[in-house]
Amino acid sequence: EVQLVESGGGLVQPGGSLRLSCAASGFTVSSNYMSWVRQAPGKGLEWVSVIYSGGSTYYADSVKGRFTISRHNSKNTLYLQMNSLRAEDTAVYYCARAGYSSSWRFDYWGQGTLVTVSS
Amino acid sequence: DIQMTQSPSSLSASVGDRVTITCQASQDISNYLNWYQQKPGKAPKLLIYDASNLETGVPSRFSGSGSGTDFTFTISSLQPEDIATYYCQQYDNLFTFGPGTKVDIK
Numbered sequence: 186e187v188q189l190v191e192s193g194g195g196l197v198q199p200g201g202s203l204r205l206s207c208a209a210s211g212f213t214v215s216s217n218y219m220s221w222v223r224q225a226p227g228k229g230l231e232w233v234s235v236i237y238s239g240g241s242t243y244y245a246d247s248v249k250g251r252f253t254i255s256r257h258n259s260k261n262t263l264y265l266q267m268n269s270l271r272a273e274d275t276a277v278y279y280c281a282r283a284g285y286s287s288s289w290r291f292d293y294w295g296q297g298t299l300v301t302v303s304s
Numbered sequence: 305d306i307q308m309t310q311s312p313s314s315l316s317a318s319v320g321d322r323v324t325i326t327c328q329a330s331q332d333i334s335n336y337l338n339w340y341q342q343k344p345g346k347a348p349k350l351l352i353y354d355a356s357n358l359e360t361g362v363p364s365r366f367s368g369s370g371s372g373t374d375f376t377f378t379i380s381s382l383q384p385e386d387i388a389t390y391y392c393q394q395y396d397n398l399f400t401f402g403p404g405t406k407v408d409i410k
Contacts, residue, residue: 220399222348230340230348230391232399243398246305279347289395290338292359294347 187211187293189280194298201270201302207263207280207295215258220283220291221265223276223300231276234265235283248274270302306330306394308402316410323379325405327370327392335371336396341388342404348391352377384409 193205205221221233234244234254242254253266263280277297284290307330317323327337335355340348350359352368355375365380379386387409392402 222401229389229404230342230393230401232393232401235399245398281347283399284395288353289336290350290353290359291340291348291393292350292353294349297347 189295191295191298202268205265217285218283225276310402314406316408325377327375333396340391
């Protein structure tokens with residue numbers, strides 16, 4: 186059974202840092218395209234970042250230069266390092282499988298982890 | 305960047321009604337479009353991929369069509385469990401979600 190479990194969310198002050206983790210089971214993270222998607226309270230979905238199976242990474246303009254996506258192959262875990270956090274980064278952060286081979290769709294999602302940026 | 309719009313932003317319909325949501329891309333995205341359902345407090349769920357393909361296990365009352373810049377999502381007979389917000393998402397150039405359409409029961 187495929188499962189994605191996020192952790193690492195919490196309350197952080199503006200300008201602070203946080204690292205989110207997403208532990209996967211039932212498939213291999215490094216063989217798939219993996220992504221982070223966030224949802225601010227009461228708002229819609231916003232794509233944040235993707236890491237492709239080959240290792241290439243891409244970011245939304247809103248987080249470029251502040252967030253870093255990575256993976257640990259032996260732990261089968263996806264990460265999102267978030268630096269210079271702002272109030273507008275407050276959201277539930279979901280990890281999701283974004284695709285594999287030539288298939289592009291967010292077909293598996295974690296339960297989400299809440300990040301609150303506030304003083 | 306590719307922008308996505310959806311209409312309406314919300315709708316109310318009766319059980320058994322046919323419900324249609326439209327999604328428009330700011331440029332030609334071929335059929336590189338997916339549809340998701342999100343219920344309150346839950347993660348999104350993939351319903352339709354590549355504009356018109358039904359994800360495994362999703363009821364056949366859900367369907368999608370379109371290509372280029374204009375897409376349609378349809379629930380053929382609205383059920384109480386379909387109350388949710390629906391999002392389109394393009395993957396022609398990275399990823400962009402539409403703003404969502406909230407569906408309620410009248």
